[in-house]
Amino acid sequence: MTSHPLLEQLNDKQCAAVGAPERHMLVLAGAGSGKTRVLVHRIAWLMQELHLSPYSIMAVTFTNKAAAEMRGRVEDLVGSSTRAMWIGTFHGLAHRLLRAHYMDVGLPQNFQILDSDDQQRMLKRIMRSLNLDEKRWSPKQAQWFINAKKDEGLRPHHLDGYDFNERTYKEIYDAYQVACDRAGLVDFAELLLRAHELLRDNRIVREHYQRRFRHLLVDEFQDTNSIQYAWIKLLSGAGEEKKEHQNFVTIVGDDDQSIYGWRGAKIENIHQFNRDFPNVETIRLEQNYRSTNTILSAANSVIANNSDRLGKELWTEGSTGDPIDLYAAYNEIDEARYISSQIEAWHEQGNALQDVALLYRSNAQSRVLEEALLHARIPYRIYGGLRFFDRQEVKDALAYLRLLANRDDDAALERVINTPTRGIGARTLDIVREGARQRGTSLWLAAKQLATEKVLTGRAANAVLAFVDLIEQLEDETGDYSLGRQVDTVIKSSGLMAMYQAEKGEKAETRVENLKELVNACDNFDQLDRPGEEEELSPLNGFLAHAALESGDEQADEHQDAVQLMTLHSAKGLEFPLVFMCGVEEGLFPSQQSLDEAGRLAEERRLCYVGMTRAMQKLVISYAENRRVYGQEKLHTASRFIAEIPSENLHHVRMQSRRSFSTDTPSYGRFHTGASHEAFEETGFQLGQRVRHVKFGEGTVLNYEGSGPQSRIQVNFDDLGSKWLVVAYARLERC
Ligand code: ATP
Ligand code: MG
Numbered sequence: 001m002t003s004h005p006l007l008e009q010l011n012d013k014q015c016a017a018v019g020a021p022e023r024h025m026l027v028l029a030g031a032g033s034g035k036t037r038v039l040v041h042r043i044a045w046l047m048q049e050l051h052l053s054p055y056s057i058m059a060v061t062f063t064n065k066a067a068a069e070m071r072g073r074v075e076d077l078v079g080s081s082t083r084a085m086w087i088g089t090f091h092g093l094a095h096r097l098l099r100a101h102y103m104d105v106g107l108p109q110n111f112q113i114l115d116s117d118d119q120q121r122m123l124k125r126i127m128r129s130l131n132l133d134e135k136r137w138s139p140k141q142a143q144w145f146i147n148a149k150k151d152e153g154l155r156p157h158h159l160d161g162y163d164f165n166e167r168t169y170k171e172i173y174d175a176y177q178v179a180c181d182r183a184g185l186v187d188f189a190e191l192l193l194r195a196h197e198l199l200r201d202n203r204i205v206r207e208h209y210q211r212r213f214r215h216l217l218v219d220e221f222q223d224t225n226s227i228q229y230a231w232i233k234l235l236s237g238a239g240e241e242k243k244e245h246q247n248f249v250t251i252v253g254d255d256d257q258s259i260y261g262w263r264g265a266k267i268e269n270i271h272q273f274n275r276d277f278p279n280v281e282t283i284r285l286e287q288n289y290r291s292t293n294t295i296l297s298a299a300n301s302v303i304a305n306n307s308d309r310l311g312k313e314l315w316t317e318g319s320t321g322d323p324i325d326l327y328a329a330y331n332e333i334d335e336a337r338y339i340s341s342q343i344e345a346w347h348e349q350g351n352a353l354q355d356v357a358l359l360y361r362s363n364a365q366s367r368v369l370e371e372a373l374l375h376a377r378i379p380y381r382i383y384g385g386l387r388f389f390d391r392q393e394v395k396d397a398l399a400y401l402r403l404l405a406n407r408d409d410d411a412a413l414e415r416v417i418n419t420p421t422r423g424i425g426a427r428t429l430d431i432v433r434e435g436a437r438q439r440g441t442s443l444w445l446a447a448k449q450l451a452t453e454k455v456l457t458g459r460a461a462n463a464v465l466a467f468v469d470l471i472e473q474l475e476d477e478t479g480d481y482s483l484g485r486q487v488d489t490v491i492k493s494s495g496l497m498a499m500y501q502a503e504k505g506e507k508a509e510t511r512v513e514n515l516k517e518l519v520n521a522c523d524n525f526d527q528l529d530r531p532g533e534e535e536e537l538s539p540l541n542g543f544l545a546h547a548a549l550e551s552g553d554e555q556a557d558e559h560q561d562a563v564q565l566m567t568l569h570s571a572k573g574l575e576f577p578l579v580f581m582c583g584v585e586e587g588l589f590p591s592q593q594s595l596d597e598a599g600r601l602a603e604e605r606r607l608c609y610v611g612m613t614r615a616m617q618k619l620v621i622s623y624a625e626n627r628r629v630y631g632q633e634k635l636h637t638a639s640r641f642i643a644e645i646p647s648e649n650l651h652h653v654r655m656q657s658r659r660s661f662s663t664d665t666p667s668y669g670r671f672h673t674g675a676s677h678e679a680f681e682e683t684g685f686q687l688g689q690r691v692r693h694v695k696f697g698e699g700t701v702l703n704y705e706g707s708g709p710q711s712r713i714q715v716n717f718d719d720l721g722s723k724w725l726v727v728a729y730a731r732l733e734r735c
Helices: 012-018 035-048 064-078 090-100 116-129 139-151 164-183 188-201 203-212 226-236 269-276 293-303 332-348 363-375 392-405 410-416 426-439 443-452 458-478 483-493 496-502 506-527 539-549 592-596 600-612 658-664 677-681
Strands: 025-029 057-060 086-088 112-114 185-187 215-218 248-253 281-285 324-331 356-360 380-382 563-567 576-581 615-629 632-635 650-652 690-693 697-705 712-717 721-726
Touching: 012 035, 012 281, 025 035, 025 269, 035 057, 035 064, 035 215, 035 248, 057 090, 064 086, 086 090, 090 188, 090 226, 090 539, 112 116, 112 188, 112 539, 116 139, 116 164, 116 185, 116 410, 116 426, 139 164, 139 188, 139 226, 164 185, 164 410, 185 188, 188 203, 188 226, 203 226, 215 226, 226 248, 226 269, 248 269, 293 324, 293 600, 293 615, 324 332, 332 356, 332 363, 332 576, 332 615, 356 363, 363 380, 363 563, 392 410, 392 458, 392 483, 392 496, 392 506, 392 539, 410 443, 426 443, 426 458, 443 458, 458 483, 483 496, 483 506, 483 539, 496 506, 506 539, 576 600, 592 600, 690 712
Parallel strands: 025 248, 025 281, 057 086, 057 215, 112 185, 215 248, 324 615, 324 650, 356 563, 356 576, 380 563, 576 615
Antiparallel strands: 615 632, 690 697, 697 712, 712 721
């Protein structure tokens, strides 16, 4: 068997999984042991050896990017197209199902996806119309409640509403769902839930897909939630009495990498799988091919502190490798500067920037890192999180497009009816909302009717009618245009472009560039060959769905050699020769909340394990002793996870004494000022130094900018927090 080309470069256990006869399979193994590789080879095997058509295969991955990569790798292996294979995220696949069966699930053909931001706005509006006390009930909490219920498969009528809280949320959920259904809007959780209901309640549809998808393969299974698991069960017909066709499910996962418990993911689904599916063959992979011995044993030691593990051994034939560098930074700016200097050194040795990843616990940490990279002129790309399609101006433009595609899209109308300002004030909008509520119509229709029926009068009516005209004219005018030209026209005719052009400053410039980039994105999308999109979708609807589903993949020039920045969560499944894990401090990682809630600390530790095991050759861990959180400088200590790494695996990068630290690192300070350290030294102060101010008392020097008499110094006063002072006037004394 091992002579088969598909089994070359696989170890015995991997071969057993790839070349297994058709059956249910669970591949349970630690990080970097080749789980994803097994999945790819298994798909190729099914096609080549068992002669299955790609049409009969569905594969689920965690990100759109992973799906595209997987498709490419399978095609490389089999040398033919896999267009007919369904591959994507649970959300992406659910969206396809709903598009194909919109009538069966009671959605309009042009239904739109409501992203998290729009969902919150919509909830805010609904909660206002229910006259709920805004201080007591927050849209964010309502959003969380609704999504959590949907993830469990629960509709409002499933909730008993025993206590007052739940009763109120139930009422909000109810009103929200009515509004979404009326407007043809589907939020992320609804995609999964509705697709699930479709499969559950519609026997014909269910059997069609059961017949079609003989093999179902799921990567990163440890992070599936209840509704996703229920989906797999339905599609595979597990537990159904009479079945004419056979379905086989392969899941791969690692309980130690379950990091979405906070979003409803259930590790227990791994056990459940064994109970729900007959004759599951479990295969364990134990050899790690990714990391050096040092990195692997450090990661193993950290995760060993968790209890309730399924227990896996991981070993490698790889070299010992370098020790893990540990850098104790003075503050977050110093940390960022250290990292960028290390990247420069790496690059100077002839290594590629794209082989470097910067991982952090929370998105907000990226800003300082970005600043340091910009300063050092190191190109970077942010993966996930800060999505291009999340930016305000892009969302404005998309809202116009959504309204063109579907007039009943209330969320889109709310966003742009007065952007740019066209004299439709809050009062007019209130009247329109109330009108829509009373008549049970969309905001669009209500606005139009109220203006023509002269319920709205004078300037307000004219403004509303002008808006209605604008949208209708835009549709007439651009209906036959290419997508790019349509978007270009919409951005210009709506006044959006002029509005952002009129704003001043760098931010506005970026916004204008982003709008232009959106036109580029549409042009590219129009020309794209989209594999597997069988359903007829107009380019506009296709693009809107793409914008809502895609996460950040489009934001930077793919071809440029650039460092990758991302949260630890979005690094799952990826690997990089050089990895920096930053901000590894108590209170940040593990996060403050995780210290207060049972089970959360273990999840943070799994996240740490995920982060460490992304590194192939070299891992650098850093933490900052001072970090500004919500504008306040706070003292931090190294994370407990660092203490869990065996000391023989660590190399403490010399924490330069404050003195040598300042002379060694002339570029230290606020990155954009270019202030030299020598010039700062002339003021007689040093970073980290204790000083006294006549009025503010004692504090520590944190930062500086500028030089000479005008230089400013930032001091964290013990009683008052941090302040910026002009050195020449502050009359600070050294303690
Ligand atoms: P994670 O848990 O992080 O998702 P994984 O188990 O999915 O990891 P892969 O990403 O499939 O692991 O593999 C890790 C690395 O090891 C990849 O670079 C892969 O190409 C390589 N690899 C896997 N198996 C082998 C093998 N038998 N021989 C050589 N390299 C291998
Ligand atoms: Mg993987």
